[in-house]
Amino acid sequence: MDFNSSQDAASDPTGPPYNSSMDYEDYYQDLDPSKIIIPSIYALVCCVGLTGNTMVIYVILKYAKMKTATNIYILNLAIADELFMLSVPFLATSAAIRHWPFGSLMCRLVLSVDGINMFTSIFCLTVLSVDRYVAVVHPIKAARYRRPTVAKVVNVCVWGLSLIVILPIIIFADTVPAQDGDVDCNFLWPEAVWSEAFVVYTFLLGFLLPVSAICLCYCLMVARMRAVGLKAGWLQRRRSEKKITRMVLMVVAVFVLCWMPFYIVQLVSVFHRPPDPVVTQLFVILSYVNSSANPILYGFVSDNFRRSFQRIVCFRWLESGLDTEQVDYCAVALKRQTACGPLDLPKSCLASEMVFRNGTCTSRTTTV
Numbered sequence: 001m002d003f004n005s006s007q008d009a010a011s012d013p014t015g016p017p018y019n020s021s022m023d024y025e026d027y028y029q030d031l032d033p034s035k036i037i038i039p040s041i042y043a044l045v046c047c048v049g050l051t052g053n054t055m056v057i058y059v060i061l062k063y064a065k066m067k068t069a070t071n072i073y074i075l076n077l078a079i080a081d082e083l084f085m086l087s088v089p090f091l092a093t094s095a096a097i098r099h100w101p102f103g104s105l106m107c108r109l110v111l112s113v114d115g116i117n118m119f120t121s122i123f124c125l126t127v128l129s130v131d132r133y134v135a136v137v138h139p140i141k142a143a144r145y146r147r148p149t150v151a152k153v154v155n156v157c158v159w160g161l162s163l164i165v166i167l168p169i170i171i172f173a174d175t176v177p178a179q180d181g182d183v184d185c186n187f188l189w190p191e192a193v194w195s196e197a198f199v200v201y202t203f204l205l206g207f208l209l210p211v212s213a214i215c216l217c218y219c220l221m222v223a224r225m226r227a228v229g230l231k232a233g234w235l236q237r238r239r240s241e242k243k244i245t246r247m248v249l250m251v252v253a254v255f256v257l258c259w260m261p262f263y264i265v266q267l268v269s270v271f272h273r274p275p276d277p278v279v280t281q282l283f284v285i286l287s288y289v290n291s292s293a294n295p296i297l298y299g300f301v302s303d304n305f306r307r308s309f310q311r312i313v314c315f316r317w318l319e320s321g322l323d324t325e326q327v328d329y330c331a332v333a334l335k336r337q338t339a340c341g342p343l344d345l346p347k348s349c350l351a352s353e354m355v356f357r358n359g360t361c362t363s364r365t366t367t368v
Contacts, residue, residue, distance in 0.1 A: 027063045036097075038285065042091060043089075045062055045088065045285065046292075049081060051297075053294070056074065056295050058081060061075075066308060070131055070151075073131060074128070075155075080116065080117045084117035087109075092178065093187065099184060100185035107174060111169055116159075119161075121291070125210070129213070132217065137224045141303050159345060175187075195270070199270045205261050243301065244302070247302050250297050255359060
C-alpha cells in the first residue's frame with residue numbers, strides 16, 4: 001500500500017509528435033523486467049504466506065496442547081496475515097498490468113484488508129510482548145490473566161481498534177484516474193495535506209508507538225531478570241519461558257526489519273521527494289513478506305510448532321503410502337497395547353508405537 005497519492009492530474013493535450021523513437025520506447029516499456037519480476041515475487045510471497053499461515057491456524061485449532069494464551073494471540077496474527085494473503089493476487093495483477101481493473105468496490109476492500117492487516121499485526125505483537133512481560137515479571141498474577149478466554153477477548157478488542165484506526169482508508173480509498181489515462185487504486189484525499197497527515201498518522205499508530213511499547217516491555221523484562229538473578233525457583237522458570245520469549249522477540253525484530261524501510265520511504269516521499277518507483281515497490285513487497293515470514297519463525301524457534309508442523313507433513317506422507325486411508329494413530333496404539341497386554345509388552349509393540357512420539361516423526365526403531 002502506497003499512502004502517497006496525488007490529486008487528479010490534468011493531462012497535457014499537447015503531447016510529443018508521433019515518431020519512430022516513441023515506438024521503440026513503448027516497445028522497451030512493454031519489455032520492462034519489473035512487470036515480470038515484481039508480480040512473480042508477489043506470487044511467491046502469496047504461496048508461502050497462505051501455506052504457512054494455514055498450517056499455523058490448523059495446528060492451533062487442531063491440537064489441545066497448542067491452545068495457550070500466547071498461541072491464541074499468534075492465531076489472531078496468523079488470521080490477519082491469511083486474510084491479507086488472499087488480497088495479494090489482486091495487487092500482483094495490478095502491478096503486472098500497471099493499472100487497477102477490478103473496480104472501486106474491490107479497491108476499497110483490498111486496501112481496507114491491507115490496512116487492517118498492518119495495524120492488527122503490530123497490535124498483536126504489542127499484546128504478545130505485554131503477555132511475555134506479565135509471564136516473566138509477574139508469574140503469579142499471570143495465572144489470572146493469561147488464559148485462552150481472556151486472550152480471545154483481547155483479540156476481539158484488537159480487531160475493533162484496528163477497524164477504528166483504518167476508518168480513513170475505508171472512507172477515502174477509491175479508484176483514481178492516472179496520468180496515462182488508466183485507473184489506479186489509491187486514496188482520493190480532499191486536500192493534498194491530508195496525504196501527508198495520513199502518512200504521519202500511520203507511522204505513529206502503526207509503528208513508532210507500538211514498537212516503543214514493545215521495547216519498553218523487553219527492557220523491563222531484562223531489568224527484572226538481572227534484579228532477581230539466580231533466586232530459588234527463578235532459574236527453572238526462566239528456562240521454561242526463555243524459548244517463548246525469544247520467539248516473540250524474533251517475530252518483533254522481523255516485523256521491524258520488514259516495515260521500517262516502508263515507513264522511511266513514505267516519510268521521505270512526504271518531506272523530501274519520492275524515491276525511484278521500483279525501489280518503492282520493492283520496499284512495499286518487503287512489508288508484505290512479513291506476513292509470510294512469521295510461520296517460518298515459529299517452525300524454527302518453537303518446539304511445539306515444529307513438532308506440529310512435522311506431524312502434519314508426516315500424516316500426509318504416510319497417508320499417501322497407505323492408499324490414502326485415514327489412520328487414527330491413537331486408536332492404533334491403543335489396539336496394539338490391548339493386543340500385547342498392559343504388563344508384558346513385546347519390543348515390537350514398543351517400537352511400533354514410537355512412530356509419533358511427542359507429535360514428531362521418528363524412526364520406528366527409536367528407543368526411549
